Structure formats: structure tokens, C-alpha cells
Amino acid sequence: MSARGPAALPLEVWVEFASTYSYPTAMRVEADAAARGVRMRWRVFLLGPIFAAQGWNTSPFALYPAKGRYMWRDLERICAAEGLGFRRPDPFPARSLLAARVALLAEGAPWEGAYVRAVFHAEFAEGRDIADPDTIRAALAAAGGDPALVEAAGDGAVKARLRARTAEAEARGIFGAPSFTVGDELFWGHDRLETALRWAAGGA
Amino acid sequence: MSARGPAALPLEVWVEFASTYSYPTAMRVEADAAARGVRMRWRVFLLGPIFAAQGWNTSPFALYPAKGRYMWRDLERICAAEGLGFRRPDPFPARSLLAARVALLAEGAPWEGAYVRAVFHAEFAEGRDIADPDTIRAALAAAGGDPALVEAAGDGAVKARLRARTAEAEARGIFGAPSFTVGDELFWGHDRLETALRWAAGGA
Numbered sequence: 001m002s003a004r005g006p007a008a009l010p011l012e013v014w015v016e017f018a019s020t021y022s023y024p025t026a027m028r029v030e031a032d033a034a035a036r037g038v039r040m041r042w043r044v045f046l047l048g049p050i051f052a053a054q055g056w057n058t059s060p061f062a063l064y065p066a067k068g069r070y071m072w073r074d075l076e077r078i079c080a081a082e083g084l085g086f087r088r089p090d091p092f093p094a095r096s097l098l099a100a101r102v103a104l105l106a107e108g109a110p111w112e113g114a115y116v117r118a119v120f121h122a123e124f125a126e127g128r129d130i131a132d133p134d135t136i137r138a139a140l141a142a143a144g145g146d147p148a149l150v151e152a153a154g155d156g157a158v159k160a161r162l163r164a165r166t167a168e169a170e171a172r173g174i175f176g177a178p179s180f181t182v183g184d185e186l187f188w189g190h191d192r193l194e195t196a197l198r199w200a201a202g203g204a
Numbered sequence: 205m206s207a208r209g210p211a212a213l214p215l216e217v218w219v220e221f222a223s224t225y226s227y228p229t230a231m232r233v234e235a236d237a238a239a240r241g242v243r244m245r246w247r248v249f250l251l252g253p254i255f256a257a258q259g260w261n262t263s264p265f266a267l268y269p270a271k272g273r274y275m276w277r278d279l280e281r282i283c284a285a286e287g288l289g290f291r292r293p294d295p296f297p298a299r300s301l302l303a304a305r306v307a308l309l310a311e312g313a314p315w316e317g318a319y320v321r322a323v324f325h326a327e328f329a330e331g332r333d334i335a336d337p338d339t340i341r342a343a344l345a346a347a348g349g350d351p352a353l354v355e356a357a358g359d360g361a362v363k364a365r366l367r368a369r370t371a372e373a374e375a376r377g378i379f380g381a382p383s384f385t386v387g388d389e390l391f392w393g394h395d396r397l398e399t400a401l402r403w404a405a406g407g408a
Contacts, residue, residue, distance in 0.1 A: 054268055064379065066378070066379040067380075069377060070392055170270075173273060175274065188278070189395070191395040191396070195281075
């Protein structure tokens with residue numbers, strides 16, 4: 001077994017707004033990290049290009065019906081256990097491009113985490129369409145951000161940053177969401193959140 | 205959220221001998237179930253026909269390199285955390301047909317669990333080829349079973365039972381291993397073992 005990451009490395013939290021299991025992770029990870037004294041960074045990215053490179057034109061939950069049926073029931077159980085509202089979004093998977101571009105503009109802002117949570121809440125607790133600019137404006141307003149960032153998100157530099165972010169995810173071995181990285185160490189799935197937090201804290 | 209399964213329902217543990225994450229589950233589930241007073245039943249089955257129905261001709265870990273790389277590292281971490289030996293089996297995935305047929309002949313025997321664990325240990329801790337009849341004979345002997353069951357496993361009735369078992373798995377929505385069922389409730393993955401045990405115990 002190789003050495004654990006030193007405590008100085010941040011927990012990088014890779015979420016995709018269309019990803020179902022990213023929802024319960026996003027709603028708690030900032031609080032969980034703070035409770036353990038772990039520094040964290042949101043890494044919003046897109047799974048679509050990574051799935052496409054594997055030959056998938058949509059979510060594996062849409063491609064493989066048994067896996068999809070299981071996931072919805074499993075997510076329902078998780079949301080019940082964690083006290084989260086749940087509504088199955090329609091369409092699924094959501095078109096998450098706009099929400100992701102806005103997230104890059106939010107990076108480093110004190111309301112960044114609140115924006116991420118507001119988008120996931122709108123999508124999975126309220127069943128709203130996150131491809132609708134009004135949904136994103138409402139999420140920005142609720143988080144304390146500027147709703148005009150929706151227009152700024154169309155900027156070429158923002159698009160290029162999101163492409164680079166997604167390419168970085170792929171280069172670092174990420175193939176699903178949520179994922180967690182601590183240096184070169186990768187953890188995949190909401191059920192690995194605790195393990196990733198322990199790793200980032202330098203513990204067992 | 206629908207009602208939990210009553211405590212009277214057994215925990216059914218679906219394992220496939222070629223499945224990497226079935227290894228840590230198989231090594232502990234019988235003890236964990238006993239500690240919680242949960243009745244359990246081994247349900248050995250084959251994933252190959254289920255994967256084939258999804259258009260896969262081998263393990264998804266072999267088909268999708270990023271997923272495969274992650275799985276080996278993740279399994280290594282899990283085995284270290286659970287105090288299990290680990291050697292990456294070659295070839296992967298193993299040909300598990302003989303081991304599975306013998307498992308059906310072991311069903312209900314007092315040494316059934318010991319046989320299942322002996323096969324997984326030979327494969328993932330010792331790197332032995334479980335398609336070799338001698339490996340299976342050694343596992344039977346170590347478990348307290350009759351090594352001659354290797355010959356009995358070629359019987360047509362045993363082959364038919366394994367086909368029926370695998371068809372039952374598919375009909376019950378199983379698409380990977382390990383899986384756990386408690387009545388109609390399905391849980392997938394080694395990381396769902398605790399949740400499945402709590403469910404079977406009728407608790408939270």
C-alpha cells in the first residue's frame with residue numbers, strides 16, 4: 001500500500017450537475033470537510049465528453065435499464081436516509097452545460113458552494129430544468145451571486161476553461177461522478193465520500 | 205419510501221467468483237450477518253450471461269480501461285483496510301464456471317461458506333487459477349467438503365441449476381456483483397453490505 005496523501009493536500013470534489021449521485025455528495029461535502037478540518041475545492045466538470053470517449057452517447061443509467069432502475073431506487077433510499085428531498089428529473093440526464101459554465105465563474109467566491117447546492121436542489125429536489133437560464137439565475141440569486149453571470153457564461157474563455165477542466169478530469173483517470181482526488185489518489189462514488197475525507201485528513 | 209423488509213426475510217448474497225468486489229464481501233459477510241442475527245443465503249451465479257445481454261463480451265473493468273485501473277487501486281485499498289491478502293489474478297476475469305457449479309453442490313452444507321471463501325482466497329490472495337480443477341479440489345478439501353464434487357459438477361442437472369440461478373438473478377434486476385437482496389429490495393456493491401445488513405435486520 002502506498003503512502004497516504006499528506007494532510008496539506010486539498011480534497012478535490014468532482015461533480016457533474018447531471019449526475020444523480022453527485023447530488024447527495026454536493027449537499028453535504030462542504031460541511032463534512034469543514035467538520036474534519038479538510039480543505040476542499042469544487043471541481044465542476046462534464047461527464048458527456050468522457051462518456052463519449054467510452055462509446056456512450058448518454059448516461060450509462062439510460063443505456064443499461066437494470067442499472068438505471070437500481071440507481072433510482074438506491075438514490076431514493078439515500079435521499080431518505082440523508083433527509084434530502086427527491087424528485088426524479090425529467091428529462092434525464094439533464095443538460096448541465098450552462099450550470100457548469102456558471103460554476104466556473106463562481107469559483108473562489110464565498111457563495112460558490114451555495115450555488116452548487118442550489119443547482120442540485122433545483123434539479124433533484126424540485127425537479128426543475130437546469131438547462132433553463134431562469135433556473136440558474138434563481139440559483140445564483142439564492143446563493144448570493146449575480147444572476148447576470150448567466151450571460152457571462154457564454155464567453156469563449158469560460159467555454160475553454162470548462163473543456164480544459166473536463167480534459168483534466170479524464171487525464172486524472174476520472175470516469176464517473178462524484179469523484180474525489182487527493183493528490184494522485186482517486187475515489188469514485190458518493191459511497192466513497194467518507195473514505196476520501198479520511199484520506200484527505202491524513203488518517204486511516 | 206416503501207416499507208423495510210421484515211426481519212424474517214433472509215439476506216441473499218449474490219456473488220460471482222470472477223468478480224473482484226465479491227472477494228471482500230465473501231470474506232466477511234457470513235460473520236457480519238451472524239453478528240447481527242441476520243439469516244443469510246449464498247446465491248452464487250454467473251455474470252457472463254448478464255453482461256452478454258448488455259452487449260459486453262467481458263468484464264466492464266476490462267472493457268473500460270479507466271474504470272479498470274481505478275478498480276484495482278480501490279480493491280487494493282479495501283483489502284489493506286480489511287486485512288485481506290491481495291494478488292491481482294491473471295487471467296482476469298477468471299473463468300468461474302467450475303467453481304460456481306461446485307458451489308451449487310455445496311449449498312446447504314455446513315462447509316458451504318468455507319468453500320466460497322477458500323475459492324476467493326485462492327484466486328485473489330494467492331493468485332491461483334480457479335478454472336483449474338486442482339484449485340477447486342484444494343478449496344473443497346480446505347473447507348471440509350469432498351474433492352470428488354469436482355467431477356459431479358459436470359452433471360447436466362448442475363449445469364441447468366446454474367443457468368436457472370443466473371436467469372433468476374437477471375429477472376430480479378441484478379446486473380453486477382456482489383449484490384444483496386432482501387425480498388424485492390436490491391443492493392449492489394461491496395460498499396452496500398452494511399446498508400443491506402441493516403435492511404435485513406429490519407433496522408435503519
